[in-house]
Amino acid sequence: MENINIEKLIEEHRLDEALEALNARLESNKSVKNLLLGGKITMMQQKYGDSLNFFYKVLEIEPDNVEAQSKISSIRGILNITNSFYFENTYLDSSLYE
Structure with missing residues (x-):
């Protein structure tokens, strides 16, 4: 599969x-490049928890990695928007269901 x-x-x-092939590659090569790729794939799949795990692993190796920091920030923004929509949206009041 390599x-x-x-x-x-x-x-x-x-x-x-792609993720299956990458996971096989990661068994022998946990490089920053491969970890970033894993984060990108899982982000495309909207598996944000998995994406964060990949990007935080990058930061363990390279604490100043700008790409990983940027992706983490993007995911946090996505999750905040999602939470705001579901839990703070004023349009989701009972008057909509009358």
């Missing part, structure tokens, strides 16, 4: 296969 072109799988939107 020879699979993960970037090509991503381009073809075969994200489950």
